[in-house]
Amino acid sequence: MTDDRIMTIREMCDSYDVTPRTLRFYEAKELLFPIREGQKRLFTKRDRARLKLILRGKRFGFSLEEIRQLLDLYHMGDQQQTQLARTYEIAQQRLSDMEEQRDELNQAIDELKEQMRWGEKMLASMDQAKKAAE
């Protein structure tokens, strides 16, 4: 079980390509909860799982606060039902936002492609004109 090894801050930084500052910041914002052995921070398997989710969340534009909400959904244990239901609603809202955004993104990709065919022809004709002028 080298899987639930405990890692220092530096090992974490190297593994996930983040700075120490970032990890401490996430701890301050209650996104991570490393063990405090004296002064040092020690990151568990759980912290690594959370960090992966944080980094992925960031890649499609979630705020850290939103990510914290989602992490609560993931790691929800024996909480109150109301709280769980509430967080579940948030996730549903977020999901439909994401689907809408994906659709808009697809549309924009198509339009941009169209526009670029325009630019392509533009370039070609200007190239022609340039050759003809020589």
Place this chain on the structure above:
Amino acid sequence: MTDDRIMTIREMCDSYDVTPRTLRFYEAKELLFPIREGQKRLFTKRDRARLKLILRGKRFGFSLEEIRQLLDLYHMGDQQQTQLARTYEIAQQRLSDMEEQRDELNQAIDELKEQMRWGEKMLASMDQAKKAAE
């Protein structure tokens, strides 16, 4: 041709749900070029087209500077070829970024859906337990 009407800043704000500050800010950043009749700003059809693109661009996380680049591609006229080619490259890069982001987004949507089925069962079983306890 009520289409190429000229609009005041307030009409713009109401039509597109932005503040005056935002429109002036976009002008300062050279994203919009309203006519200056004395002191007042007057927004043309062209400004409205650009504003629509700006707002859409923002919805999927482009910075204003990136949007400015794209707007240049859309409204490129008789510019230098090198400049056109350069902007064309930028658009290509952006396009592949967008496609990558869309794919990640799709994956995340699937995973989130999966997670939510989990939460759904969670809710149901807790509801059962609650009823049984009454």
Place this chain on the structure above:
DNA sequence: CGTCTGAGTTACGTCAACGTAAATTCCCAT
């Protein structure tokens, strides 16, 4: 003519997500 409204300018404030610098503190090898 006074004032009220809407637009404009100037300039400082804000918020998120860290960066960065300075000043400890801790452990360890020499």
Place this chain on the structure above:
DNA sequence: ATGGGAATTTACGTTGACGTAACTCAGACG
């Protein structure tokens, strides 16, 4: 014990995209 390297804490700096306050100015209206 003494320097050398990490890690930590504290706190101020930064960037993007505006918000907001204070003041000026130009018309419109009674």
